[in-house]
Amino acid sequence: MIWLTWRQHRAVLVTTAVLAAVAVVPWASGWLDLIQEVIRWAFAGVVAVFWGAPLLAREFEERTYFLAWGQDVSPLSWFLGKSLVLCGAFSLLTLLIEPGQVGYSLLGFAVGVLSGLIVRRTVAAMAATALVFVxxxxxxxxVASAVLGAALFVVTVTMLRHVARTRPRGTADGTPAPAGFGWWTRFRATRRVRLSWFRDA
Amino acid sequence: MKAMVWLTWRQHRWVLLSTAVLALIASSLLVAVDLTESPGRSVPLPAFYAVLLQTAFGAVIGMFWGAPLVAREFEERTHLVAWGQDVTPQRWLAGKVGVLAVFALVLAVLMGQGDGFRGYQDGASWALFEAHPLVQAGYVLLGLALGVLFGLLARHTLTAMAFTLAAYVGVRMLLALGWREHYLPAERAVAPVREAASVPKGAEIVASGYLGGDGEPMAVPDICARLSRPAACIAANGGTDSYVDYQPVERVFGFQVTEFLVCFLLALGLFVLAHERIRRGWRPSRTHRRLA
Structure with missing residues (x-):
């Protein structure tokens, strides 16, 4: 999982690490001090929008979750492994910059991942994450942020287990669900299936 | 033209509508706080959210309207369809950017209405420089231009959004903290070295210090810099006057117009760059060539 996570997220990991480095190095110049201030202030937001939101949303949007979750590794351990690696990475970076902000980073990541799972489109998930996180x-x-982040993470795991279990869910006559995995499309596609559950019961 | 308007609306209606709703809410909050009569200069929490959005509105437009505009077409490979029609790529770009820019300008005017402080602030103020339709219009154009250009260069939505955010924050800081004070030469108030120069009410202080015998600002000697009341020490070292450079409050409107023009020209330059880039033909990126 470490290799996979690094391989898929190295660009954003490296960029954020550079950002953190800029914020940590003592430059002793008015301009860079100000930029450092901005980075410190916005770091948790960057984690939320650029690490959390695309994590699941991109898999849905590019439909790579068919591939990612069809391997030996179950979707749940895929998600837990990735989250563990990413959480470790951004916690470390946040500790370097501003130790008091780790709770906010955790909350941001949890909000981002959950909105990615609900919205399933990268840009929209990023926008929703930014709004909710601010x-x-x-x-x-x-502290409250860390607690809420953990709670949201549990919600995400529960939802993801459900989503992964009921995956390739198509229409009643066996044709696959249409492209465009918005919730409304999925609702329309699976309505007949759900109605048939009631009828059978 | 009509076709481009229809296409742009059709493809971007969700992001346009949601931004419009957000801007409407924010601006109504700002104006509502403005119109309350209760005294005080504090910002209530709902209005604080609105002020945040007002500060970051250009970045929002750049990240969510500008950056995905071309980057998404490349990423989803729909540019093959979009640019394989009667409409040439540069006209496609010009049409889309034009429609989006007009829409963004309308929202910017909306966002520039209130300042979020209790009680209507009649007259200008340096602290509320950004709460003006013209300034917001400039920022929105700048954000959109940055987003479109980075989208065209990066060809990847997320990357383009990140670069747009970073570039916008950089330019915005440069404008607000670096350039803005120097649109016109500052006025100087001078007083004898042992007195503080008096500055008109509401002025923005640019610099202060001491003048040497030649009437030019002098470097404060190290031995004086350590003192809490350095005036006597400065006088002993050849200082004759103390001075304050300031921008008077009457200049605010002129500076707001200047800031709009600066942003407008920057944005125009970036749009021209993007236009030239797309006109000279887009070649498949290195990754795409390797895949093909």
């Missing part, structure tokens, strides 16, 4: 970030302390 609202939560202003109102919560670091």
């Amino acid at each position: 609202a939560l970030r202003i109102n919560l302390g670091p």
Whole structure:
């Protein structure tokens, strides 16, 4: 999982690490101090929008989840492995920059992943993450953020288990669900199946 | 033209609508707070959200409207369809950017209406420089231009969004903290070395210090810099006057117009770059060539 995570996310990992390095090195110049201030202030948001949101949304959008979740590794351990590696990486970076912000980073990542799972489109998930995260970030302390982040993570895992189990769910006559995996499309595609559950029961 | 309007609306209606809803909510909050009569200069929490959006509105437009515009076409390979029609790629780009820019300008005017402080601030203020339709319009154009150009260069939505964000924050900081004070030469208030120069109300202070015998600002000697009241020490070292350079509050509107023009010209330059880039023909990227 470490290799896979590195391989798929190295660009964003390296870019964020560079950002963190800029924020940590003592430059002793007015301009760079200000940029450091901005990075410190926005780091958890960067984690939320650029690490969390695309994690699941991209798999859905590019339909690579067919491939990713069809391997020996079950979807759940795929997700837990990736999250563990990424959480370790951004926690380390946040600790370097501003130790008090680890809770916010965790919350941001959890919000991003969950909105990616719900929205299933990268750009839309990023927008939703930014909105929700800013609202939560202003109102919560670091500890409450970490707790809420953990709770959201549990919700994500539960939802993901459900999604992965009921995956390739098509229409009643066996044709696959149409492309465009928005919730409305899926709802329309699976409505007849769900109605048939009631009829059978 | 009509076809481009229809196409742009059709493809981008969700992001246009959601941004419009967001902008409507934010601007109504700002104006509502403006119109309350209760005194005080604090910002209530809902209005604070709106102020955040006002500060970042150009970045939102750049990241969510500009960056995916071309990058998504490349990423999903729909550019093969989009640019294989009667409409040439550069006209496609010009049409889309034109429609989006008009829509963005309308939203920018909306976002520039209120400042989020209780009580209507009659008259200009340096602290509320960004709360003006013209300034917001400039930022929106700049964000859109940055997004489109980075989308065209990166050909990958996420990358383009990240670069747009970074570039926009950089330019915006440069404008707000570096260039803005120097659109016009600052005015100087001078007082004897032991007194503080008095500055008109509401002025933005650019620099302050001491003047030497030649009337030019002098470097403060190290021995004086350590003192809490350095005036006597400065006088002993040849300082004759203290000075403050400031921008008077009457200049705010002129500077807002200047800021709009600066952003507008920057944006125009970036749009021209993008246009030239797409006109000279897009070749498959290195990755695509390798795959093919």
